[in-house]
Every structure is written in structure tokens, then in C-alpha cells.
Amino acid sequence: MGIVGEKLDIDFVISTGDNFYDDGLTEFLDFFFVDTTPFVDDYFTHPKDHKYDWRGVLPRKNYLSKLLKNLKSTLRHSTAMWKIVVGHHTIKSVGHHGITQELVSQLLPILEANNVDFYVNGHDHCLEHIIDTKS
Known part of the structure; x- marks a missing residue:
């Protein structure tokens, strides 16, 4: 479908399944x-x-622990060629x-340990491309 779409210069496709x-x-x-x-x-x-409405976040230590544990697990089990982590705040x-x-x-240690290709964030209203010399 992608090849035909390119050849025919199709702008979009509506798929109904199957x-x-x-x-x-x-x-x-x-x-x-x-x-x-x-x-x-x-x-x-x-x-x-x-x-701030911290419902669902408090107790904070437990929330962060669970978040990091889940992230480690999903990154570790990912078989994707590219792993991209997205968060609001800058590292x-x-x-x-x-x-x-x-x-x-x-x-950051979790991203490095799991070979994350890049981290995308907002928060600072500027465009930056920061490269880590270790990766």
C-alpha cells in the first residue's frame, strides 16, 4: 500500500480493515x-x-518507583529497532x-542502560539537538 501510495502520489488512505x-x-x-x-x-x-492535583501520584516515592520499574521492563522487552522516550521536562x-x-x-541511567535512541521533550521553548558523546 505504501509503495502504491507513493507512486500514485496519494495524500491519504482510509482503511476499513482486513x-x-x-x-x-x-x-x-x-x-x-x-x-x-x-x-x-x-x-x-x-x-x-x-x-497541583497529585491524586494518583501520592505517595510520590511509590509512584516514581512503579513508573521507573514499568519503564525498565517495557524498554527491556521491546524488540523495536528504534526506542524513543517522550517526556515533558528536559533532561x-x-x-x-x-x-x-x-x-x-x-x-537517564535507565535510558542509557536500555539503548534508547533519543529522548524528546518540551518545557524549554527552544529547539535543541543534544548529542551524548558516550552514545
């Missing part, structure tokens, strides 16, 4: 979404005028928010 049988398709890319907000200590210790940045130490110490 396209793939038995083993389906080989997925070569996995995205892993991480809730990075609970990692940031300042949101708990210095919330300023902000009001490292030259922008306004800079380095998020909590993510450097808790999340």
Missing part, C-alpha cells in the same frame, strides 16, 4: 511516554502560587530550565 493477517506487521519503532512532572522536587517543596538543556537533576539521576 489488510493484514496472521502475524500482522513488523513494528520497528516504539514510543515510551513518561510522566516527568512528579520527578521535579520543586513542584513539591516550592510550589509558589501553583496548585539536559541550554534553555531557560536547564538541567533537570532529578531526571539525570533517576531517568
Whole structure:
């Protein structure tokens, strides 16, 4: 379908099903979404005028432990050629928010240990492409 779509310069396809049988398709890319907000200590210790709804997050230590355990497991079991982790907060940045130490110490080692290809984030309103010299 993809080859025909390119050859015919098709903009989109509406599929009604029954396209793939038995083993389906080989997925070569996995995205892993991480809730990075609970990692940031300042949101708990210095919330300023902000009001946060921590339902489902407290107790924080348990929430983060479970999140990291699940991430490790899903990354370890992924057979995808590309592993991309997505979170809101920066791990490292030259922008306004800079380095998020909590993510450097808790999340980054898991990404490195599981050969994650890259981490995509928001938070700093700038475009950066940071390369780790170890990878």
C-alpha cells in the first residue's frame, strides 16, 4: 500500500480493515511516554502560587518507583529497532530550565542502560539537538 501510495502520489488512505493477517506487521519503532512532572522536587517543596492535583501520584516515592520499574521492563522487552522516550521536562538543556537533576539521576541511567535512541521533550521553548558523546 505504501509503495502504491507513493507512486500514485496519494495524500491519504482510509482503511476499513482486513489488510493484514496472521502475524500482522513488523513494528520497528516504539514510543515510551513518561510522566516527568512528579520527578521535579520543586513542584513539591516550592510550589509558589501553583496548585497541583497529585491524586494518583501520592505517595510520590511509590509512584516514581512503579513508573521507573514499568519503564525498565517495557524498554527491556521491546524488540523495536528504534526506542524513543517522550517526556515533558528536559533532561539536559541550554534553555531557560536547564538541567533537570532529578531526571539525570533517576531517568537517564535507565535510558542509557536500555539503548534508547533519543529522548524528546518540551518545557524549554527552544529547539535543541543534544548529542551524548558516550552514545
